Amino acid sequence: MTPAAGPSAAVRPPPKCHACQVNRVAWVKPRVDYCYRCLPGGPFTPPPCTGCGSLDYFSQGRCATCHPGGPQYLSACRDCLSWGVYRRHNWQCWSCRWWSQHYPMGECDYCRRETRIGEQQACRLCLEQSRMLQEPGRALTLAVANEHGQQLFFANMHFQRRRTRRLEPEHRGVGGPPKRNFAPSRWRQLTLFGLEPDPVLVQARALKADSELLTYCKGVVAEHAERFGWSKRQRNDVVRSLRLLQVLQDTPGAMIRATDVAQLPRYDGNIVSTLDVLAAAGLLIDDRPTRIENYFAGKTHLLPPTMRAQLEVWLQVMLAGSDTAPRQRSRDPLTVRIHVMGIAPILHTWAAAGHDSLAEITPDDVRAALPEPGSTVTGPSSGSVPCSPPSRPASSSSSTPPAA
Ligand SMILES: [Zn+2]
Ligand SMILES: [Zn+2]
Ligand SMILES: [Zn+2]
Ligand SMILES: [Zn+2]
Numbered sequence: 001m002t003p004a005a006g007p008s009a010a011v012r013p014p015p016k017c018h019a020c021q022v023n024r025v026a027w028v029k030p031r032v033d034y035c036y037r038c039l040p041g042g043p044f045t046p047p048p049c050t051g052c053g054s055l056d057y058f059s060q061g062r063c064a065t066c067h068p069g070g071p072q073y074l075s076a077c078r079d080c081l082s083w084g085v086y087r088r089h090n091w092q093c094w095s096c097r098w099w100s101q102h103y104p105m106g107e108c109d110y111c112r113r114e115t116r117i118g119e120q121q122a123c124r125l126c127l128e129q130s131r132m133l134q135e136p137g138r139a140l141t142l143a144v145a146n147e148h149g150q151q152l153f154f155a156n157m158h159f160q161r162r163r164t165r166r167l168e169p170e171h172r173g174v175g176g177p178p179k180r181n182f183a184p185s186r187w188r189q190l191t192l193f194g195l196e197p198d199p200v201l202v203q204a205r206a207l208k209a210d211s212e213l214l215t216y217c218k219g220v221v222a223e224h225a226e227r228f229g230w231s232k233r234q235r236n237d238v239v240r241s242l243r244l245l246q247v248l249q250d251t252p253g254a255m256i257r258a259t260d261v262a263q264l265p266r267y268d269g270n271i272v273s274t275l276d277v278l279a280a281a282g283l284l285i286d287d288r289p290t291r292i293e294n295y296f297a298g299k300t301h302l303l304p305p306t307m308r309a310q311l312e313v314w315l316q317v318m319l320a321g322s323d324t325a326p327r328q329r330s331r332d333p334l335t336v337r338i339h340v341m342g343i344a345p346i347l348h349t350w351a352a353a354g355h356d357s358l359a360e361i362t363p364d365d366v367r368a369a370l371p372e373p374g375s376t377v378t379g380p381s382s383g384s385v386p387c388s389p390p391s392r393p394a395s396s397s398s399s400t401p402p403a404a
Contacts (some may be wrong), residue, residue, distance in 0.1 A: 013069035013087075014059040024059040024069075079115050080124040082155040093155035099124055102240065104207045110146040119210075125150050128158065184217035184283060189251040199267050202247050206267075209243040213253050213283070219244050220281040230273070238277055241269035257285045292319065292333040292340075299344040306357040307347065315340075 014024045015033075023035035026046070032039070036046040038058065046057030051066030064070035067089075076203040077085045079096035092100065106117035110126040118127055122142050130145035218239060225235045228267045244267050245256055261274055261284075278284035296315050300308050318339070320401070321330035331339075350361060 011068035013071075014067075015370070026057075026059065028060055034051055054255045054271065076152075077155050079130065080155075082153050082157075084155040095156070095158060097123060102207060104204070110142055120145075125152075128153065182212060182281075182283075184205070184213070184255045185251055185253040187251065188254060191250055198246060202244060202267055205247045206228050206240065206243040209246045211253065214242055214246055217277060217281055217283070221277050224277055224280055234270075234273060236275045238269045241274040241279070243269075244269045245274070255283050257283050262288070290333065292337055296340050299340050300347070300365055303347055305358040307351060307355070310358045 008277070014028050017023045017025055017035035017038050018033045019038035022268065023037065026034065026039065028034045028163060034040070034042075037043040046055075047061065048055055049057065049063035049066050050061045052061040052063060056063045056065075057116050058064040058067045058070045060067060063072075065072040065074075067073060071086065071088060073087065074084050075091060076083050076089075077093040077096050078091040079099065080093060084274055085091050085093050089097070089188070095115065097267075099118065101116050103116045105114065106121075106124055107114055108117060108123035110120040111123060113123055113125075114159055115123045117123060118128070119139070121144060122130075126142060126146045129150040130140045132140045133145040134140055147225050212339050221238050221242070224230070225238075230238075244264060246252075246258060248260060250261070256278055258275060261269075261278065264271055264274065272349060275284065279286075293315070296311075300311055302309070315336065316327050318331045318336045319333065322328045347375065349369065350365065355361060
């Protein structure tokens with residue numbers, strides 16, 4: 001049969017003509033370093049191809065179609081053995097090019113060849129054979145379909161045939177309908193130290209990734225894709241992104257943080273659609289900073305670390321409220337924004353005066369910082385709110401008296 005490295009890989013294209021560097025040399029054996037046009041004493045008319053009689057001379061008496069090193073020379077796909085692929089496509093058909101980016105190398109369970117292995121431990125040739133013999137609506141029977149060998153086929157001809165036999169979404173894929181339930185891990189693996197993952201290794205592992213979480217998510221992807229009319233490519237992109245996320249996860253089977261999804265472009269993953277799917281699957285922890293958090297960070301990033309940490313506690317209490325004393329109702333983000341806007345200049349003045357922590361601020365400092373006629377900034381819900389929070393933000397975290 002056909003060797004794995006491509007049928008004509010041993011026959012390299014002949015070297016280029018020494019003079020023009022465009023055409024191939026007229027002959028390799030006996031060695032001639034020029035093309036017929038550049039031969040000393042020429043130009044000469046090249047002879048017709050000894051294989052087909054064509055006048056489109058390439059090298060060694062052959063045309064570009066008949067010479068095994070020629071650009072038009074056809075051969076069999078090195079993975080699925082389908083006929084009709086070129087050297088410039090690395091002796092692969094379009095489907096096998098896709099497979100080589102998505103599946104690992106391995107031994108096929110059915111034909112025992114060493115090639116790319118898909119999800120059912122079968123190579124593409126065995127998969128196509130069982131698809132050919134598959135009864136509509138029935139599962140693939142790989143072992144039975146391949147027991148007497150495989151029917152070879154022409155390269156790149158499978159797209160149309162598939163369209164005529166489209167199954168309903170619930171019958172597609174392996175292993176029946178998608179899993180309806182999945183319980184994410186409740187525990188979390190803490191990291192000992194932060195290590196930047198190697199993108200090449202992550203991508204290689206993602207090809208083999210498989211888990212209950214992935215199976216569940218694939219079902220959600222299929223439903224989502226059906227509802228929003230996703231292309232096959234988009235669907236595959238998202239499945240690949242989910243595989244990458246699984247490899248990057250510290251805790252197998254845990255819910256996935258949105259900030260982890262944001263790392264995906266580094267590994268050629270997709271962010272937006274993957275977030276959609278994870279949210280639909282109920283597996284997303286949305287830890288992306290909100291607008292008010294971004295605003296707060298912009299206003300406080302120059303403050304001393306202690307002061308900033310105290311203010312962060314205050315911010316969280318303002319946004320989420322607090323049910324432990326002193327109790328505090330959660331505030332509208334716009335109100336919080338106005339508070340931040342009011343206190344930021346005062347905090348920067350204190351920081352410039354050498355204060356590192358809000359614990360060092362006395363009531364007199366607060367009074368001195370307040371403008372004479374009171375604040376001019378007014379919040380949406382109350383009169384003049386913004387100037388008292390820095391007095392005891394870390395402990396009381398309340399700017400106005402708690403309502404509860
Ligand atoms: Zn030449
Ligand atoms: Zn020819
Ligand atoms: Zn192929
Ligand atoms: Zn096989």
